[in-house]
Amino acid sequence: MSSWGNAVKISIFGESHGNGIGVVIDGLPSGEKLNMEQIYLQMSRRAPGKDKAATPRLEKDFPEILSGVLNDTTTGAPLCAVIRNTNTRSQDYGNLLTKPRPAHADYTGYVRYQGCNDIRGGGHFSGRLTAPMVFAGAVCRQILERRNIRIAAHIASVGNISDQRFDGVNIPDELIDRLSSAVFGLIDPSAEPTMRRLIEDCRKNGDSIGGTIECAIVGMPVGVGSPMFYGVENVISSIVFGVPAVKGIEFGAGFAAAEMRGSQNNDEFYYDGNIVKTRTNRHGGILGGISSGMPIIFRTAMKPTPSVSIPQNTVDLSTHTDTTLEIHGRHDPCIVVRAVPVIESAAAIAAINLLAEVHKL
Numbered sequence: 001m002s003s004w005g006n007a008v009k010i011s012i013f014g015e016s017h018g019n020g021i022g023v024v025i026d027g028l029p030s031g032e033k034l035n036m037e038q039i040y041l042q043m044s045r046r047a048p049g050k051d052k053a054a055t056p057r058l059e060k061d062f063p064e065i066l067s068g069v070l071n072d073t074t075t076g077a078p079l080c081a082v083i084r085n086t087n088t089r090s091q092d093y094g095n096l097l098t099k100p101r102p103a104h105a106d107y108t109g110y111v112r113y114q115g116c117n118d119i120r121g122g123g124h125f126s127g128r129l130t131a132p133m134v135f136a137g138a139v140c141r142q143i144l145e146r147r148n149i150r151i152a153a154h155i156a157s158v159g160n161i162s163d164q165r166f167d168g169v170n171i172p173d174e175l176i177d178r179l180s181s182a183v184f185g186l187i188d189p190s191a192e193p194t195m196r197r198l199i200e201d202c203r204k205n206g207d208s209i210g211g212t213i214e215c216a217i218v219g220m221p222v223g224v225g226s227p228m229f230y231g232v233e234n235v236i237s238s239i240v241f242g243v244p245a246v247k248g249i250e251f252g253a254g255f256a257a258a259e260m261r262g263s264q265n266n267d268e269f270y271y272d273g274n275i276v277k278t279r280t281n282r283h284g285g286i287l288g289g290i291s292s293g294m295p296i297i298f299r300t301a302m303k304p305t306p307s308v309s310i311p312q313n314t315v316d317l318s319t320h321t322d323t324t325l326e327i328h329g330r331h332d333p334c335i336v337v338r339a340v341p342v343i344e345s346a347a348a349i350a351a352i353n354l355l356a357e358v359h360k361l
Helices: 036-046 106-112 120-125 127-145 173-179 189-204 232-240 254-259 336-358
Strands: 009-014 020-026 063-067 079-084 150-158 211-218 246-251 269-272 275-278 296-302 312-316 321-325
Touching: 009 127, 020 127, 036 127, 036 336, 079 127, 120 127, 127 150, 127 336, 150 173, 150 189, 150 336, 211 336, 232 246, 232 296, 232 336, 246 254, 296 336
Parallel strands: none
Antiparallel strands: 009 020, 020 079, 063 079, 150 211, 211 296, 246 296, 269 275, 312 321
């Protein structure tokens, strides 16, 4: 299933080494002016080949809009955009059809699709498919910003090296502006050199490293979401887990709440003028699956890139024997850096669907 959404639906298509990848967005309101430069900025934050922390595969990731936009304004028709693949080296993946990479979807995809899956660059399982998600998210976040809803994320950690966390109560516009346009987004920029040294050490040794991303949705009105199966957490989680390499998600205090007493975890209410707020935000802006009006804050855990050049043990599916594998190709030593705008985009697509359930867009 490569489609997601109720009010605003996205359908992502293509393979990493096919002619192109893309997305169809259905349900967008008409008359929304799109700032194409801002869309290109978000695409460039995710694009590969521009930083040692990323794969050297160089792709411009320029979206070609085929329908749904006229004079940079949404028409109300389905918006379709395609991104051409121009820098592929499919020969690097010739040995993977019968020798699956550990921790990758090669084996499960082989079984699920009876060996017909496109193995080149990971095919439809590839992180390259996050490019059309970023395009869709860049469109949605512009519509949200006109409704005073803003989104930003940062690298919360790389390995055991951490950035500061968001202030759950007050996230200034200046910080949102800075993070939502950064390539190596950090609240505390002094953490960057240490993180980069760790990533570079992994790259030189043919290895990779994981990390976490923290994301905030600011300005979501109170009362959005539903209890039980369509809560804010449910909706955000379901699309975030569509991002390759995501292994976990937590909201607010998250797993740390399990170690607290109720008196420690509870966020006390107070009136700020006529607006009800909480003095702390361990609930992450969500109570009973419904937005409280405080910033919605969540963190995602990203696994290390499974494609490492260190020799590994695997199996040969054609001979039914154990064997070893050396992976070729170009891969990210740390996927966390380029995944930040992807998580922001997933949050934007989730937020616009949640908002549409309660308020007309």
